[in-house]
Amino acid sequence: MTESVEQWWARRQWSKGTAVPYTVGRYRDDWARYPVLIRQYHPDLNHGITLSQVPPAADVYLLWECDAGHRFVATPEEQRSRPGGTRRRSAWCPDCAAGAVPRRVHRPEPDAGMHPCGHARDPRRIENDPDDDRCYLCRRLDRSELSREALLTLAAPGSRAAVSAENGTSGRYWWQGAHGHPAYQAKIETILGGRRCPVCRHARGGAADVAVGEAFVSRWAPKPASAAEPELKRRIGERLAVDLEANAVRVAKPFYSHLEVWPDILLPELRVAIEYDTVGRHGLEHVGPREASDRRKDRLLRAVGWEVVRVRCGKLLPLGPYDVSAGGVTDALVARILERLEEIRGALFVSAYLR
Template sequence: MPEPIARWWARRQWSRGTDVPYEVGRFREAWASFPVLIRQYRPEFNGGVVLTQIPPAADVWLTWLCDAGHLVVATPDEQRSRPGRERRRSSWCPDCTELARPRTPSLPMAATVRLPGDSPLVTGPVEQPSGGSTRGRELEATWANRRSTAGASGGRPVRSRAPRASPGLCRATPDLPPGEPFVSSCAPPPASAVEAQLRADLTERLEFTPGQNAVRLGKPFFDHVEAWPDIVLPELRVAIEYDSTGRHGLEHVGKREDADRRKDRALRGVGWEVVRVRTGKLPALGPYDLQVGGLGRTTVPLLLDRLREIRGDLLVDAWLRR
């Protein structure tokens, strides 16, 4: 299991009995054939340890800065095993890969048909009118409008425009004042068992309305006018997020960190405060964030102390379970 650079370096110092377990340049030859990785490695993001002090087989999380400016967390083996030994400008980066992915919109199937009476060609979705149904009458009106438009154009081809894709707003979002918590049918399920465990541990110590999983925003956030924190505390108007780098060390870093900051600003803009429980090497993003090694016995007590800092001892202690 990979571990953060600080923990790995400290363990090597202890096992080798020296402050510098690997001298600078020790593994220079092993990294020499990866010039782009040498350029993208940043000691300032890795506890001051330089790349030539790290064995290529070390099971450790390292932070790299790609040519486009994205921070990437990956092990030496992951970086060295990407396609292309020379690691040119096309070297792997999850954010660059996402930006380069083609985003062709999905349009309805279209066909070319000829209207009655040798009228001009009209391109559009083909659907047969159905008798006297409401949908059939709508289609008949559409065909009539196209015929009249074609006649008025003096025989010039008339083409129907493809419908614009509507914004991805959740149609089930209730019309509530900004800042109101509610139960959203659009919210994704919990991303990990650790989030569920944190929610359960907090529920043992603090009373709050269960089930609410969204907060109404004042303006769209990623095409939604609602935010979905990991834990919603309606009585305190505090949102709690549990952040880790994930199995591959790519979560909540780089562009994903920017999205976290935008989400925090959106919630604070409607009167809420955010507490992020940040694990591993993830830095704090806000004034009340917790930096912990993982979910443990001290996590909830530290979280309650943060809630007291935000809303005061009197209010928070009033909701504690006796």
Template sequence: MVEPVDAWWRRRQWSRGTAVPYPVGAFRSAWASYPVLIRQYHPEWNHGVVLTQVPPAAEVLLTWECDVGHVFVATPAEQRSRPGRERRRSVWCPECQLQATPQRWPVLPEDWPATVPVPQRVERVRGRQTLPAAPARGAPPAAGGALAGGRATGGLPTGAVASSRARSARPRSGRVAQPVPRSICTKTPRLPSGESFTSVCAPATASAVEADLRQALQERFAFTFAHTAIRLDRPFFDHVEAWPDIVLPELRVAIEYDSTGRHGLEHVGPRQETDRRKDRAVRAIGWEVVRIRTGRLPALGPYDLEVSGLSGRTLDRLVDTLRDLRGALFVDAYAR
């Protein structure tokens, strides 16, 4: 029966009558052919049990972390025998496998409704592929012998015309487009999802207003303002970390200051969708996002503030929002 690693270790201690049932390095040769699994196994996440202390055939649930940063639970047998006959790099991750699965176009059923446009509808008649003729406006559908739009087939059989069109619509290479592999930055420290830290990849503060907002918060609260990034549980572009303008680790709140910029192109259009995606990634790990939106930018989240600029009133509204999020007693405990 599969059991957690702590229960499995206690049971082995009782059955063998010793505090260390398997010494460190007892199964080093068995795991030597899986260097990636050795790198992705962390004893601190498995109650201090080292991988070389675990028999490869043990029915025990171990915690692993893939190269991207996804944390999942699997047995040694599941890790050593890859599902789906995939053995690249001797590693498997359920989240990475889901993201790498190519999306296939659905196949039209035989009884597809007649409301589908004629050029996209394919029927099979006596083993041949034929394209049904488009009926004239106000007339019943034709039995065959003409193409869509009333054009003649030029003496060619309907099946031959359909086959030639199918060949012209088919990709010349005959290969299915594969997703472009992404390279994830390896400079992000190995931390649990939701932990904040000082990132070497975080960009410098690009706005003087952000610096003023940070200084105003520092004067009122004793939060930790040195952190610049939050560890995510899935990639965000080429990193597994997010860089909010201000990170408040004590409250687990990220503050963003948004303006349209000098040319009125910031945080609008596709960039606004990037902001939404970033907010979803941060909220998925237990944080909350408060955006201060200026320049008539609409609010994206339930706690966003629509203001005309940074002022004392804006700072008061921000503090009231933090109190609503985490409680007045908790927030005021950090007041200077």
């Protein structure tokens, strides 16, 4: 049961039999990865208890204050998992995050309501026939090769029926991905238009033609997030005679909506991926849910025979056995990466690619 910080501290004093159950600095390394949370926490608002005395997994309500002066109550777990996929500092404060999202303006439809067939009214038409009283969705269904029964077979198990006279609309529904791929959301019009599982659609763009575990050049790979990654790749290319053109690895299981992952640097000859991780400008990168995503990517790579070396900058702690800590891209960092490569593949094998 979640307690206030006073109750939690008193209970820990009683259970441990001491006035200071957790010494100052005990959990400093655990919180060092969250610079924004360190700035939002104030001991004077929490019974004089410092953040380094609070275990990250403690089920306790703490009082936080953001840079804008908003005060809010949240547990350590809620704060550490709050950023999600948002790349802005306000994501750490619920009040700032709510104010940063623009409100949608709902304009009433002139013919709002339900069509007699049960679908939502839609003013769009695909045929110039004034005598045709069918709704837009019914017209699309009749013109499509998919029947209502076929649409229902595509609906994900446990989801509401995709087409029915009682609750059918032209909104977004859950559909079952092919080949065991995860379910996805899409409008009925999207399904009728032929666009199916996003994993299969993205795979047709390149990953479907590549064997599992092979590196290739993908059209979906994002651009480098900072200038440090291309610089590190350049320095590694000066030391190793390897092909650095590939930017993706085909994996066996979907990584979100793709059958490929995009490490920062790939060494196909050694089957080693190198990642350059920083917390970013707002302290949101590679922490909380993003750290869980990094771990999942590493598992997918190792499952197809690759190994991962992560360069963890700042206060980021290592995630894998071969990760290295660094403060920037230097020749010393490249030398440490080469040492890790020798640990992974052997010094004799790596020396064959040294320039």
